[in-house]
Amino acid sequence: MNLARDIRKMGERALQASRELAGLSARRKNTVLEAMAREVQARKGSILAENRQDLKAARAAGLSPAMLDRLALTESRVDALSQSLRDLAALPDPVGKQLRRWTRPNGLVIQKVRVPIGVIAIVYESRPNVTVDSAALCFKSSNAVLLRGGSEARRSNRILVEALQQGGRSKGLPENSIQFVDTPDRDAIRHLVQLEGLVDLVMPRGGEGLIQTVMEWARVPVIKHYKGVCHVYVDASAKPDMALAILENAKCQRPGVCNAMEKVLVHRDIAASFLPKMARRLQARGVELRGDAAACAIVSTMRPASDADWREEYLDLILTVKVVSGPSDAIAHIHRYGSRHSDAIVAEDEKTQTLFLRQIDSATVYVNASTRFTDGGEFGMGAEIGISTDKLHARGPMGLEELTTYKYLIRGTGQIRT
Amino acid sequence: MNLARDIRKMGERALQASRELAGLSARRKNTVLEAMAREVQARKGSILAENRQDLKAARAAGLSPAMLDRLALTESRVDALSQSLRDLAALPDPVGKQLRRWTRPNGLVIQKVRVPIGVIAIVYESRPNVTVDSAALCFKSSNAVLLRGGSEARRSNRILVEALQQGGRSKGLPENSIQFVDTPDRDAIRHLVQLEGLVDLVMPRGGEGLIQTVMEWARVPVIKHYKGVCHVYVDASAKPDMALAILENAKCQRPGVCNAMEKVLVHRDIAASFLPKMARRLQARGVELRGDAAACAIVSTMRPASDADWREEYLDLILTVKVVSGPSDAIAHIHRYGSRHSDAIVAEDEKTQTLFLRQIDSATVYVNASTRFTDGGEFGMGAEIGISTDKLHARGPMGLEELTTYKYLIRGTGQIRT
Numbered sequence: 001m002n003l004a005r006d007i008r009k010m011g012e013r014a015l016q017a018s019r020e021l022a023g024l025s026a027r028r029k030n031t032v033l034e035a036m037a038r039e040v041q042a043r044k045g046s047i048l049a050e051n052r053q054d055l056k057a058a059r060a061a062g063l064s065p066a067m068l069d070r071l072a073l074t075e076s077r078v079d080a081l082s083q084s085l086r087d088l089a090a091l092p093d094p095v096g097k098q099l100r101r102w103t104r105p106n107g108l109v110i111q112k113v114r115v116p117i118g119v120i121a122i123v124y125e126s127r128p129n130v131t132v133d134s135a136a137l138c139f140k141s142s143n144a145v146l147l148r149g150g151s152e153a154r155r156s157n158r159i160l161v162e163a164l165q166q167g168g169r170s171k172g173l174p175e176n177s178i179q180f181v182d183t184p185d186r187d188a189i190r191h192l193v194q195l196e197g198l199v200d201l202v203m204p205r206g207g208e209g210l211i212q213t214v215m216e217w218a219r220v221p222v223i224k225h226y227k228g229v230c231h232v233y234v235d236a237s238a239k240p241d242m243a244l245a246i247l248e249n250a251k252c253q254r255p256g257v258c259n260a261m262e263k264v265l266v267h268r269d270i271a272a273s274f275l276p277k278m279a280r281r282l283q284a285r286g287v288e289l290r291g292d293a294a295a296c297a298i299v300s301t302m303r304p305a306s307d308a309d310w311r312e313e314y315l316d317l318i319l320t321v322k323v324v325s326g327p328s329d330a331i332a333h334i335h336r337y338g339s340r341h342s343d344a345i346v347a348e349d350e351k352t353q354t355l356f357l358r359q360i361d362s363a364t365v366y367v368n369a370s371t372r373f374t375d376g377g378e379f380g381m382g383a384e385i386g387i388s389t390d391k392l393h394a395r396g397p398m399g400l401e402e403l404t405t406y407k408y409l410i411r412g413t414g415q416i417r418t
Numbered sequence: 419m420n421l422a423r424d425i426r427k428m429g430e431r432a433l434q435a436s437r438e439l440a441g442l443s444a445r446r447k448n449t450v451l452e453a454m455a456r457e458v459q460a461r462k463g464s465i466l467a468e469n470r471q472d473l474k475a476a477r478a479a480g481l482s483p484a485m486l487d488r489l490a491l492t493e494s495r496v497d498a499l500s501q502s503l504r505d506l507a508a509l510p511d512p513v514g515k516q517l518r519r520w521t522r523p524n525g526l527v528i529q530k531v532r533v534p535i536g537v538i539a540i541v542y543e544s545r546p547n548v549t550v551d552s553a554a555l556c557f558k559s560s561n562a563v564l565l566r567g568g569s570e571a572r573r574s575n576r577i578l579v580e581a582l583q584q585g586g587r588s589k590g591l592p593e594n595s596i597q598f599v600d601t602p603d604r605d606a607i608r609h610l611v612q613l614e615g616l617v618d619l620v621m622p623r624g625g626e627g628l629i630q631t632v633m634e635w636a637r638v639p640v641i642k643h644y645k646g647v648c649h650v651y652v653d654a655s656a657k658p659d660m661a662l663a664i665l666e667n668a669k670c671q672r673p674g675v676c677n678a679m680e681k682v683l684v685h686r687d688i689a690a691s692f693l694p695k696m697a698r699r700l701q702a703r704g705v706e707l708r709g710d711a712a713a714c715a716i717v718s719t720m721r722p723a724s725d726a727d728w729r730e731e732y733l734d735l736i737l738t739v740k741v742v743s744g745p746s747d748a749i750a751h752i753h754r755y756g757s758r759h760s761d762a763i764v765a766e767d768e769k770t771q772t773l774f775l776r777q778i779d780s781a782t783v784y785v786n787a788s789t790r791f792t793d794g795g796e797f798g799m800g801a802e803i804g805i806s807t808d809k810l811h812a813r814g815p816m817g818l819e820e821l822t823t824y825k826y827l828i829r830g831t832g833q834i835r836t
Binding site: 365 | 437440526533535618619641668776777780781783786787790810813814833
């Protein structure tokens with residue numbers, strides 16, 4: 001087997017499929033998605049059996065309990081996958097929409113219309129639901145997809161892709177619309193992300209190591225779902241009770257996700273009164289607090305933070321706490337240590353709110369709300385393929401529209417340029 | 419001198435400048451642009467003198483007359499640069515515009531607003547006007563810019579950047595908004611395109627070699643202004659006179675640019691009557707014709723095309739001609755050999771027009787018009803920084819709006835996620 005050649009062939013087949021996909025009607029696509037949902041449901045027993053094999057191997061390989069949980073499928077998780085396919089069928093088709101139309105003085109009529117991106121490669125780790133979600137979102141937006149999941153989920157991913165392909169085929173899913181790169185060889189990733197002219201976009205979803213690897217190798221455009229080092233700044237003008245509720249929610253409601261708060265910055269004028277209340281409330285929820293010198297001086301149960309703490313995405317019940325001299329200090333800190341994902345201010349003062357909204361250069365900037373709302377569903381997008389921490393093409397939650405691009409259609413009556 | 423460290427410092431200074439730029443008012447930016455225009459005008463003599471030095475060295479190095487023409491500045495070219503700065507001042511500011519605003523059931527108000535991209539690196543060759551256009555477009559869209567022009571234009575570029583900086587400084591241009599990477603060392607490009615976290619976008623503008631180099635090295639997002647292998651397909655339903663006028667315009671009006679036609683595909687049903695007329699008309703304009711076997715059999719003065727001809731961007735009075743069996747054949751040929759820039763159909767039949775518009779996956783697809791209209795000015799954008807042949811973020815002519823991205827501003831009243 002020649003891996004480079006095989007991957008290139010997959011890319012060529014995907015490009016071919018993408019041309020057929022571009023012409024599919026919304027109704028046809030929705031019929032396919034519903035057939036996929038039925039097939040996933042029908043194969044539930046085999047899917048769970050394959051997943052048990054993956055879990056067994058993962059346990060033997062010593063994967064952490066958190067990793068095992070991410071890998072595990074259950075009856076209800078498979079039902080949810082099936083339901084998500086049906087939900088997607090119910091969403092509007094983004095393709096073909098006219099974004100703008102204008103007529104030039106010479107009579108040319110220019111239309112800007114939404115079209116699929118083409119061929120998308122998804123490189124991801126562990127969670128088998130990413131397989132179904134990514135494939136379905138790419139299909140609904142008429143993109144061909146190449147899926148390269150983690151080797152620990154290989155059997156689960158393989159049978160899920162088979163179910164999607166077989167369910168879809170009966171209703172007209174073009175051949176090679178959804179392809180699974182079925183090899184544990186990491187070189188497959190390298191070949192995949194270097195398919196210039198075949199792959200239009202690579203989206204890595206996983207840990208920092210995976211993303212660095214993709215960035216290093218990539219010769220085609222990449223949109224990253226990178227880490228969320230999310231900050232909440234509590235201003236002197238904040239309502240303390242609102243701030244406490246937001247901090248508790250942003251930290252504890254689901255600590256293992258990218259929009260959970262990792263750092264809190266507190267205005268020095270309220271630190272002495274606010275920090276002890278905050279510590280009591282969060283410690284009661286099991287949160288470990290690490291602080292700068294000023295914070296530790298106020299709350300003796302806080303551990304001193306190291307320099308690395310300011311950059312780290314814990315994805316756990318740990319929070320780093322800093323006392324700042326005011327909004328400008330908070331903004332400078334976020335510029336330096338943030339990851340441009342989601343950052344929030346709790347403040348009543350309108351000038352301070354405006355300053356924060358304008359100067360923080362993150363995909364999503366909040367006033368008086370939890371960072372946990374950065375999510376396609378919470379935004380009303382219906383579904384998301386990830387949260388972009390990049391600035392090009394798409395920022396923040398990426399739904400169906402963000403999986404499209406546009407082209408210009410120009411109609412004339414013989415116009416030439418003079 | 420440590421090149422890597424120096425380039426990184428430039429990137430850090432650019433990031434700092436980008437934060438100041440994000441807060442500049444439209445009025446302030448326009449005042450700066452007008453001051454730049456005056457300074458370029460005031461320094462005309464020295465600019466032309468520096469350019470003569472570049473030209474002298476370029477002649478000694480044996481650059482082609484076409485390259486020398488691209489490098490050369492004249493009084494009227496400098497006047498045009500100054501005027502383009504004033505024109506830009508008159509265009510609307512893209513930054514800060516609200517793209518969408520909606521309220522979620524929980525009361526959160528979400529605003530999607532246009533913001534600058536941040537720091538943009540432009541890597542380009544020979545033409546000194548790219549220096550002024552790129553710097554001015556990036557500034558008007560509140561982006562910091564790092565300019566790395568060709569070494570053959572180094573003196574011209576340096577004095578132009580100095581004029582922009584000095585003219586702007588007096589009116590509040592933030593320090594380091596416009597920086598010139600003043601070294602002939604090509605390693606500077608490598609360091610520049612690997613500034614992850616500092617540079618948000620690289621735009622290479624130049625020949626295939628430069629673009630390949632940037633693609634190979636880049637670790638940050640790239641939008642390419644790549645080649646235009648533009649096709650015109652003449653359908654059996656075309657009005658012959660309209661087709662002839664479009665072909666002549668698309669090929670001859672300015673053959674050295676990316677939106678000039680390079681290939682023509684003619685429906686076999688009209689080939690015998692159309693091709694001799696076409697040959698007479700184009701040969702009278704000095705066009706060399708290269709054809710496939712069927713075309714050569716009809717027009718004896720055509721030279722047989724080689725396989726490489728189908729992919730080549732001549733940028734010259736050369737045209738490759740192919741006889742095709744119909745629209746599907748034409749579409750398949752363009753899919754195989756096109757560069758996704760601009761392709762046109764000349765046809766009266768509406769179904770054929772629609773098929774072509776839908777299936778051709780190029781930035782700009784024309785019906786009954788010359789490909790020469792793919793241009794920011796012709797689109798009504800007012801100015802362009804290039805024509806993207808990529809599919810992500812921006813396609814086709816890129817103006818001020820395409821130099822921006824967006825962020826979400828979310829205002830709440832204490833909302834938490836349940």
